[in-house]
Amino acid sequence: MRIFLCPTCENQVHFNNTQCVNCFSGLAYAPLEDEWAALGPDNLGAWNRECCTNREVIGCNWLREIGDQSGLCVSCLHTTKIPDMSDPTNTRQWARLERAKRRLFYGLFKFGLPLAREPDGIEGSLKFEFLGDEMRPDGKNERVVTGHASGCITINIEEADDAIREKNRTALGEPYRTLIGHFRHEVAHYYWDKLVVSEDLKNACRATFGDERQDYGDALKAHYANGPRQDWQQSYVSAYACAHPWEDFAETWAHYLHMVGGLETAYAYGINPKPTRVGAQHLVQLDNPYHVSDLEKLIEHWIPLTVAMNAMNRAMGLRDYYPFVWTPVISNKLKFIHDLIEAQ
Ligand SMILES: [Zn+2]
Ligand SMILES: [Zn+2]
Ligand SMILES: [Zn+2]
Numbered sequence: 416m417r418i419f420l421c422p423t424c425e426n427q428v429h430f431n432n433t434q435c436v437n438c439f440s441g442l443a444y445a446p447l448e449d450e451w452a453a454l455g456p457d458n459l460g461a462w463n464r465e466c467c468t469n470r471e472v473i474g475c476n477w478l479r480e481i482g483d484q485s486g487l488c489v490s491c492l493h494t495t496k497i498p499d500m501s502d503p504t505n506t507r508q509w510a511r512l513e514r515a516k517r518r519l520f521y522g523l524f525k526f527g528l529p530l531a532r533e534p535d536g537i538e539g540s541l542k543f544e545f546l547g548d549e550m551r552p553d554g555k556n557e558r559v560v561t562g563h564a565s566g567c568i569t570i571n572i573e574e575a576d577d578a579i580r581e582k583n584r585t586a587l588g589e590p591y592r593t594l595i596g597h598f599r600h601e602v603a604h605y606y607w608d609k610l611v612v613s614e615d616l617k618n619a620c621r622a623t624f625g626d627e628r629q630d631y632g633d634a635l636k637a638h639y640a641n642g643p644r645q646d647w648q649q650s651y652v653s654a655y656a657c658a659h660p661w662e663d664f665a666e667t668w669a670h671y672l673h674m675v676g677g678l679e680t681a682y683a684y685g686i687n688p689k690p691t692r693v694g695a696q697h698l699v700q701l702d703n704p705y706h707v708s709d710l711e712k713l714i715e716h717w718i719p720l721t722v723a724m725n726a727m728n729r730a731m732g733l734r735d736y737y738p739f740v741w742t743p744v745i746s747n748k749l750k751f752i753h754d755l756i757e758a759q
Pocket of ligand 1: 421422423424425426435436437438439440
């Protein structure tokens with residue numbers, strides 16, 4: 416993400432701020448323009464556009480689009496189900512999920528990826544449901560499963576609880592589990608449906624990730640029963656990617672978004688580590704990592720950044736920033752994602 420400045424005083428503004436910490440102007444972000452507006456005393460009037468109604472409820476700091484009738488910003492508009500708000504814990508968790516979702520949308524807009532939202536009930540439009548487990552009358556727990564189906568992304572709100580997410584991460588033996596990671600993974604399934612439509616693309620996708628026509632339910636069951644194949648690290652970015660070609664596609668897609676978003680942020684802060692190979696020189700920063708035709712260039716810049724960031728985290732006793740290893744097979748999969756997004 417790039418660095419934002421307060422339109423009133425030019426102090427740095429962070430993506431989730433609703434107010435400037437220096438001049439105390441109320442602030443709102445216009446996502447499609449990628450600009451900040453200072454609000455008038457009544458929190459209205461920025462460019463004659465109103466703030467998202469969810470500003471008061473969950474601290475959403477985005478402006479509504481011109482002509483909007485819903486009262487919501489373009490991100491909140493895509494959320495069609497929220498948890499029971501009579502419980503303040505649910506409200507906090509929903510707020511965290513929307514924060515991560517706005518960061519997802521920021522990246523999607525930068526890539527110029529289509530974000531269709533048709534009226535409710537139409538199969539295939541992008542929707543988000545943030546739901547919690549519920550106790551049934553028979554005393555059994557109705558479990559909400561995080562996942563994607565026909566353009567609807569469901570996230571169990573417990574994932575917004577750090578302690579629970581960490582417990583889930585350890586139980587599943589994952590090196591990385593975050594809200595933005597969930598969003599970048601799940602939205603990949605939506606874009607698979609939307610973008611991998613021609614027979615040529617489907618065949619190229621099969622040649623890269625495997626045949627997605629194998630039964631999804633059976634494949635997942637087998638994955639959880641037997642674990643990933645022994646040599647998964649050679650060809651998959653994560654153990655879960657082995658579960659089914661759709662999951663491999665989604666995991667690789669998420670990593671592509673991590674990489675480009677990470678590079679944009681590093682450049683904004685002037686972080687440009689030297690490649691670790693002998694005699695290497697600093698690389699010249701890429702103008703706009705969201706639109707680079709040569710994937711090799713992105714990878715060439717990303718690898719030294721992850722090495723440096725891992726070292727920084729270890730210096731603070733934290734887990735690795737980027738606990739993944741790439742191989743030529745994985746780079747080839749990234750190439751498919753890169754070309755698919757570039758074509759948009
Ligand atoms: Zn300011
Ligand atoms: Zn909003
Ligand atoms: Zn998935």
